[in-house]
Amino acid sequence: MTYxxxxxxxxxxxxxxxxxxxxxxxxxDLVAESTRTAVRDAANSCGYQINxxxxxxxxxxxxxxxxxIPEIDNQFYPTIIKGLEQRAHNLGYSMILGLTSNNLLxxxxxxxxxxxxxxxxxxVLDGGLDNLIERGIKFNVPTVQVLECLGGExxxxxxxxxxxxxxxxxxxxxxxxxxxxxxxSGSSNSLVATExxxxxxxxxxxxxxxVHSELIVNGGYTHDGGAxxxxxxxxxxxxxxxxxxxxxxxxxxxxxxxxxxxxxxPQDVSIVGVDDIDEAATNDPPLTTIHQPRYEIGVxxxxxxxxxxxxxxxKQKSVLVPINLIERGSTAPPRH
Numbered sequence: 638m639t640y641x642x643x644x645x646x647x648x649x650x651x652x653x654x655x656x657x658x659x660x661x662x663x664x665x666d667l668v669a670e671s672t673r674t675a676v677r678d679a680a681n682s683c684g685y686q687i688n689x690x691x692x693x694x695x696x697x698x699x700x701x702x703x704x705x706i707p708e709i710d711n712q713f714y715p716t717i718i719k720g721l722e723q724r725a726h727n728l729g730y731s732m733i734l735g736l737t738s739n740n741l742l743x744x745x746x747x748x749x750x751x752x753x754x755x756x757x758x759x760x761v762l763d764g765g766l767d768n769l770i771e772r773g774i775k776f777n778v779p780t781v782q783v784l785e786c787l788g789g790e791x792x793x794x795x796x797x798x799x800x801x802x803x804x805x806x807x808x809x810x811x812x813x814x815x816x817x818x819x820x821x822s823g824s825s826n827s828l829v830a831t832e833x834x835x836x837x838x839x840x841x842x843x844x845x846x847x848v849h850s851e852l853i854v855n856g857g858y859t860h861d862g863g864a865x866x867x868x869x870x871x872x873x874x875x876x877x878x879x880x881x882x883x884x885x886x887x888x889x890x891x892x893x894x895x896x897x898x899x900x901x902x903p904q905d906v907s908i909v910g911v912d913d914i915d916e917a918a919t920n921d922p923p924l925t926t927i928h929q930p931r932y933e934i935g936v937x938x939x940x941x942x943x944x945x946x947x948x949x950x951x952k953q954k955s956v957l958v959p960i961n962l963i964e965r966g967s968t969a970p971p972r973h
Contacts, residue, residue: 642683650679662729702942703750703759705735711858712914713884713931714762717783720935721760728943730757737763751778758942761785779945783938785828793945795938795956799829802927803836805962806881806909809925811844814970815907818846819877821856821866821887830883833911837881852877856887863887867894878906878971885910885917885926892920892967903969913963922966934958 648658653672661668661676668676679685704721706714718734725732733756735747750756758779782794803820810818820837823830834853841848851873856866863882867890870877882888888910892902902908902922910917913928937956 642685644685646683647676647679647685650683651675698757698946699755700729701731701733701756702939703733703735703747703756705737705747705759705761705763707737707763709736711886712916713912716931717762717935717938720932721939722935724936724939728939730939730943754778757946760938760942779942781938781942781945783934793941793954793956795934795941795958797929797958797960799832800836800839802911802960803833803881804840805927805960806911807837807840807844807846809962809964809968810879810881810907810909811846813879813907813968815879816846817852817875817877818848818879818881819852819854819870821854821863821870821880821882821891823856823858823883823887825855833883856883856890858884858887860886860890860893863890864894865890867891868898871895871898871900876906879968880906880908882908882910885912885914885924888924888926888967889916889920892922892924903967905972907968907971909962909968917963918965920967925965925968926963928961928963930958 644658644662645655647662648655651658651661651672653661653676657668657672658676658679661673662680702725704718706718708714722732733750735743735750737743737747751759758781760781760783762783763785780792782792782796784796785794807818818841820834822834837853838848852870854866854869856862863886866887867880870880871894880888880891882891888908891908895902895906895908900906908924910924910926911929912931913926917924917926937958941956
């Protein structure tokens with residue numbers, strides 16, 4: 638009969654107590670990094686595996702989490718999901734991935750998972766799930782929001798400062814000499830889009846640049862939306878010399894639109910995106926953009942959710958993720 642290593646074996650190899658070994662494997666953020674590493678190395682060395690079934694029965698949990706995203710073909714989400722899944726695996730959780738697609742029937746099916754407690758908690762990356770968020774709050778389901786803040790200050794959130802996003806872009810473009818700067822915004826019902834518009838207007842005013850209402854156009858976060866919005870801007874009597882786009886996809890669409898009018902980026906128009914998706918660096922031209930550490934965002938979201946699930950008096954409510962502007966080949970000083 639093959640011997641199965643026990644938690645006591647792991648603790649002995651790592652030189653810690655059984656209780657510490659248990660914490661290091663099931664809730665690693667509660668122990669020192671050196672201890673966590675020693676226990677993990679010991680577990681890998683002796684082939685120890687967490688008995689998820691026993692832990693579920695003991696704690697009356699499913700050891701599953703529900704993760705909701707609006708779409709799978711958007712390059713922004715997969716890297717966040719990778720970070721979430723890896724961290725969930727390390728913490729002993731499996732992940733149920735739900736694709737909402739703005740479909741009410743699908744949202745209702747995920748509500749049923751929440752209501753029946755087939756998941757210990759949920760992470761929401763979709764900004765259009767007010768009903769699901771409210772239901773989660775009502776039934777005390779541990780919930781973490783990523784980037785959007787539908788539950789206000791009452792729910793833990795991993796997010797970036799969207800006003801800072803706009804400020805960094807405006808600072809960069811004004812520094813190059815641009816004064817007539819437009820903004821292709823995200824969806825009109827998005828809190829992120831609202832914050833970036835407010836940040837754009839404030840940063841432009843602080844730089845002494847006037848923003849006409851027609852210089853803010855909704856592009857809806859898509860290639861086609863960005864292209865259509867850019868064509869509207871180019872049809873103006875006095876088109877902008879630079880454009881701040883809501884995300885990289887709309888920025889790439891805007892570049893495509895410029896080409897249809899015989900304009901070069903950045904020689905004729907400078908364009909900036911947000912997200913720093915993989916395609917941004919290989920785009921023609923390489924896209925100046927705001928970098929979001931998407932893998933780390935996924936890890937942070939899972940850590941927050943695990944804290945809520947494991948600790949009844951968990952205090953941490955929000956994580957503000959640092960961002961920075963990556964300057965590439967889509968921005969340059971304006972032509973005079």
